[in-house]
Every structure is written in C-alpha cells, then in structure tokens.
Amino acid sequence: MSIATVSCRAQFGLSAPPVQVEVSLNAGLPVFSMVGLPATVVRESKERVRAALLHSHFEFPAGRITVSLAPADLPKSGGRFDLPIALGILMASGQLRVRRAGRELGRIEFFGELGLSGELRPVSGMFLAAVHATRAGHDVILPAANADEVSVLVQSTVAAGMRRTFIFPARHLLSVCAHLDGSAPLPPLETGEASEPTAGRDASEPSLDLRDVRGQTLAKRALVIAAAGSHSVLMIGPPGVGKSMLARRLPGLLPSLSESESLEVAAIASASGCGFQPASFGRRPVRTPHHTASAVALVGGGSRARPGEISLAHRGVLFLDELLEYDRRALEALREPLESGVVHVTRAALRAEYPAEFQLVAAMNPCPCGRLGDPGGQCRCTPPEVSRYRARVSGPLLERLDIHLEMPRVQVGEFGEPACARESSAMAASRVARARDRQVRRQGVCNARLDDARIEQHCSTDPNGHAVLERAVQQFGFSARARQRILKLARTIADLEGEDAATISAVHVSEAISYRLLDRRTG
Numbered sequence: 001m002s003i004a005t006v007s008c009r010a011q012f013g014l015s016a017p018p019v020q021v022e023v024s025l026n027a028g029l030p031v032f033s034m035v036g037l038p039a040t041v042v043r044e045s046k047e048r049v050r051a052a053l054l055h056s057h058f059e060f061p062a063g064r065i066t067v068s069l070a071p072a073d074l075p076k077s078g079g080r081f082d083l084p085i086a087l088g089i090l091m092a093s094g095q096l097r098v099r100r101a102g103r104e105l106g107r108i109e110f111f112g113e114l115g116l117s118g119e120l121r122p123v124s125g126m127f128l129a130a131v132h133a134t135r136a137g138h139d140v141i142l143p144a145a146n147a148d149e150v151s152v153l154v155q156s157t158v159a160a161g162m163r164r165t166f167i168f169p170a171r172h173l174l175s176v177c178a179h180l181d182g183s184a185p186l187p188p189l190e191t192g193e194a195s196e197p198t199a200g201r202d203a204s205e206p207s208l209d210l211r212d213v214r215g216q217t218l219a220k221r222a223l224v225i226a227a228a229g230s231h232s233v234l235m236i237g238p239p240g241v242g243k244s245m246l247a248r249r250l251p252g253l254l255p256s257l258s259e260s261e262s263l264e265v266a267a268i269a270s271a272s273g274c275g276f277q278p279a280s281f282g283r284r285p286v287r288t289p290h291h292t293a294s295a296v297a298l299v300g301g302g303s304r305a306r307p308g309e310i311s312l313a314h315r316g317v318l319f320l321d322e323l324l325e326y327d328r329r330a331l332e333a334l335r336e337p338l339e340s341g342v343v344h345v346t347r348a349a350l351r352a353e354y355p356a357e358f359q360l361v362a363a364m365n366p367c368p369c370g371r372l373g374d375p376g377g378q379c380r381c382t383p384p385e386v387s388r389y390r391a392r393v394s395g396p397l398l399e400r401l402d403i404h405l406e407m408p409r410v411q412v413g414e415f416g417e418p419a420c421a422r423e424s425s426a427m428a429a430s431r432v433a434r435a436r437d438r439q440v441r442r443q444g445v446c447n448a449r450l451d452d453a454r455i456e457q458h459c460s461t462d463p464n465g466h467a468v469l470e471r472a473v474q475q476f477g478f479s480a481r482a483r484q485r486i487l488k489l490a491r492t493i494a495d496l497e498g499e500d501a502a503t504i505s506a507v508h509v510s511e512a513i514s515y516r517l518l519d520r521r522t523g
C-alpha cells in the first residue's frame with residue numbers, strides 16, 4: 001500500500017479552509033472511490049482525472065484507489081480538486097517523483113480542473129484561495145487562466161514588501177509534473193504581468209464628473225452630504241430628471257479604497273462565483289441589480305451560500321432604481337444589513353457571514369404617473385393616490401434612509417449656468433475626505449454607522465439645535481429611529497462645514513430635517 005498527500009483548499013463564505021487530498025493505492029479489484037463528502041462535481045472529477053492521466057501518457061493504476069478529501073465535514077464543490085487528485089495518484093503509483101519544487105511539497109497548494117486531455121482549466125474563487133494560501137506562507141500552482149485574477153495579489157504583497165511565496169501558473173498537467181520533478185521549473189507570476197491594477201487611484205469612471213450635472217443644486221448638495229457621512233439616499237423625481245446620472249457620480253465623491261479594503265472587496269467578488277475583474281481592483285463597487293432580483297440575489301444565500309448584491313456592494317454603492325418595483329420581501333431583507341453592515345447566509349448546518357457595508361441609493365417616481373411637479377407634465381393623480389403610492393415604501397425601510405430627496409425637473413434657466421460655476425467632483429471629494437477624516441478621528445467610523453450609545457456621545461446639540469429637533473419630532477411625529485438618523489445626518493452637515501466643535505447647531509439640525517420628507521406623519 002502506498003499513500004500520497006497533496007494540499008488544496010475548499011471555500012465557504014469568505015474562508016478558504018485547507019483540504020488535504022490523500023490518495024491510497026492498494027492491491028485488489030480495480031475500484032476508484034472517493035470519501036470526504038464530495039459533491040457531484042467532485043465525483044465527476046474521477047472521470048476527468050482518469051482521462052487526463054491516460055491522455056498525458058501516464059498509466060492509470062490497476063487496483064484499488066481511495067481518494068480522501070480531509071476534513072470530511074467540509075462541503076466541497078467545483079473542479080479545483082482534479083489537479084491534486086491526479087498528482088496524488090501519480091505520486092502514490094511512483095510515476096512522479098518530487099525532486100526540486102522550490103520548497104517542500106507540504107508548503108505548496110495545487111488548484112485546477114482538468115480537461116480530458118490534461119489541460120488545466122480555470123476554477124472559480126481562485127483569488128480567495130490564493131489570498132489564504134499566501135497568508136499561510138504557501139506557494140500556489142494554479143491554472144494559467146486564473147493568473148490575471150491573482151496578479152493583483154502578487155502586486156500588493158510585493159508593494160507591501162511582504163513577498164514570501166510564489167504563484168506558478170500552469171497550462172497542463174505535464175508542465176506541473178515537470179516543475180515538481182525538476183526537469184522544467186515553471187516561471188513564477190511576476191508583478192509586471194498584471195493588466196492594469198493598482199489600488200486607490202481610480203475610484204470611479206473618470207468621465208462622470210459632478211460638474212457636468214446642470215442645475216439640481218440641492219440634489220448635488222445632498223449627494224455630497226451622503227458621501228461625507230456614508231448616508232443612504234432616496235431620490236424622488238419624474239423619469240429623466242437625472243436620478244441615476246447623479247447616483248453614478250457618488251463613487252467619484254468617495255475616498256479611494258485602501259489596499260486592505262481593495263483586497264476585501266476583491267475577495268467577496270471572487271467568492272460570489274461571478275468572478276473578479278483585475279481592472280476594477282481598488283475601485284469602489286457600484287451594483288445596480290434589476291428590480292426582478294430575488295431576495296437571495298440581493299442579500300445572498302442559495303445552495304452555495306454565495307454573497308448577494310449587498311455584499312458585492314460592500315464599501316461601495318448599491319443603486320436600486322424604481323424602488324417600488326422590487327419584490328417587497330427582497331427590500332425587507334435589506335433592513336437588518338443596513339443597520340449592522342453584515343449579513344448571515346445559511347446553508348444546511350453552516351453559516352457564512354459576509355460584510356455588507358453598502359451605501360444605498362434608491363430612486364422612485366413622485367406619483368403613480370410619474371409627472372407630479374413636472375411643469376410640462378399633466379399629472380392627474382389625486383393627493384390620496386400620491387400618498388398611497390408613497391406609502392408603498394415600508395416604514396421600517398424608510399426610517400433607515402437618511403436622506404429623502406425631491407428632485408424637480410430642471411428649469412430652463414438653470415441650463416444656462418456656466419460649467420465653471422459648478423463644483424467638480426474632485427473639489428467636492430476633497431471636502432468629503434476632510435469631513436470623513438474628522439469622523440474617523442473622533443469616533444472611528446462614519447456617522448451613518450454610529451450606534452445609539454455613540455450618538456449620545458458624539459452627536460450632542462446646542463440648546464437651539466435641541467429645541468429645533470424636539471419641535472420637529474412633535475410636529476412631524478418622527479419615530480425614535482428617525483430622530484437618531486436626523487442627529488447623525490446633522491452631525492455630518494456640521495462635519496462638512498469644518499466645525500470641530502462638539503455640538504451641532506440649529507442650522508445643521510434644520511437642514512437634516514429638511515431631508516426627511518416621507519416619514520412625516522403630520523404637517
């Protein structure tokens with residue numbers, strides 16, 4: 001009996017636990033069995049491994065082959081285990097002798113789905129696996145088609161002066177064998193091969209400048225406030241008024257992602273299975289799911305416990321156009337993560353946790369026909385129809401939207417305003433950056449993320465501000481939660497003004513109240 005062990009990794013949520021692929025060869029009737037809870041895809045790998053070995057002119061050993069993927073209680077899926085299984089069979093049967101692999105075999109991880117002729121096919125979630133492998137101080141051998149995706153990882157470890165490990169892309173089972181037996185070592189992935197990454201330089205599409213938006217002075221002001229405190233926004237206006245045009249300019253107002261934030265965002269994209277684009281590394285994500293998206297697509301889950309749109313929008317923007325068209329259950333599912341910044345996704349007995357600190361920007365029409373307040377339009381909706389329409393946004397969701405912004409159609413006069421009179425995204429972004437710095441220095445998080453205890457501590461109002469707030473709460477019947485949101489928003493408005501003073505004044509409170517249009521119960 002002979003045994004060989006090869007290292008790989010599984011994936012669950014954002015973790016990539018190590019998996020040992022053990023292959024044991026015994027005399028006896030020819031049987032190829034696999035243990036360790038393999039999913040259907042893993043069972044199919046038997047056939048791929050057999051064909052790949054034969055096409056690569058190896059012998060498929062006669063007798064009893066047992067493959068064990070340990071630990072057994074970890075769910076495993078995908079074709080990534082093909083390469084380690086094939087290598088294990090070759091080693092156990094003495095067809096491959098590891099001589100010069102750069103480091104000991106136990107410190108190299110292998111990933112790759114095998115084509116029938118032995119070529120290596122890309123696997124999903126490779127970026128995430130490579131992050132964990134290099135953190136563990138292991139080298140990685142992976143399909144060449146995954147090289148682009150992990151090149152940003154090489155670049156960031158080199159930039160941080162932390163390169164201790166190497167990643168070797170390979171195209172074929174035979175080239176992996178030649179690397180391991182020392183006859184033809186694979187060249188490691190170098191930083192120069194990356195397509196066009198680098199974190200933090202390019203937070204959004206550069207063409208989307210705030211300066212190009214004509215009119216909408218109030219809306220632009222509200223967008224800057226939202227960016228400065230990471231507040232969620234609901235825009236209410238007729239079609240074509242520029243709601244999505246404005247929303248797409250929000251990322252350009254936000255500070256760049258740090259290197260570790262960029263890696264975190266990339267890891268979520270990798271775990272989602274929809275892949276990760278190296279060109280988008282370092283950019284704040286903007287997700288715009290269609291209104292037909294299910295609750296699972298929005299918040300995550302499904303048979304593979306994958307992250308949803310809210311996690312893919314982590315540290316970026318989630319834009320929901322035509323808010324009332326979304327499935328009500330899907331919208332309700334946003335409430336909890338909007339508050340906590342994380343989402344729990346369960347699959348069988350396992351529970352995955354994904355970060356979901358997204359900034360929600362939603363848009364809706366002002367009335368059923370969409371033409372209310374439009375000087376040229378002929379809205380015939382009655383006031384009760386309008387209030388019934390607006391009441392379709394559920395109260396609890398509405399409470400969690402900090403800014404309700406009415407966007408009227410731009411008046412003809414506003415089009416004449418010269419571009420130089422308008423603030424550019426770069427100018428607004430520097431004001432936003434200063435306001436956010438103030439928040440982080442004071443309390444460690446953005447104002448929108450303050451919990452009740454810290455609101456008490458950091459959002460104190462002066463006597464006039466206090467009086468204005470209490471009068472508004474009485475007059476408009478704001479809930480306790482809405483009141484807290486007003487305080488956080490007022491805090492941001494004060495931070496934007498550059499006031500380091502501990503208190504919030506009546507002006508700041510009044511402006512914050514002016515953005516709460518939809519949950520006024522009276523007045």
Ligand SMILES: [Zn+2]
Nearest residue numbers: 367369379381
């Ligand atoms: Zn109408």
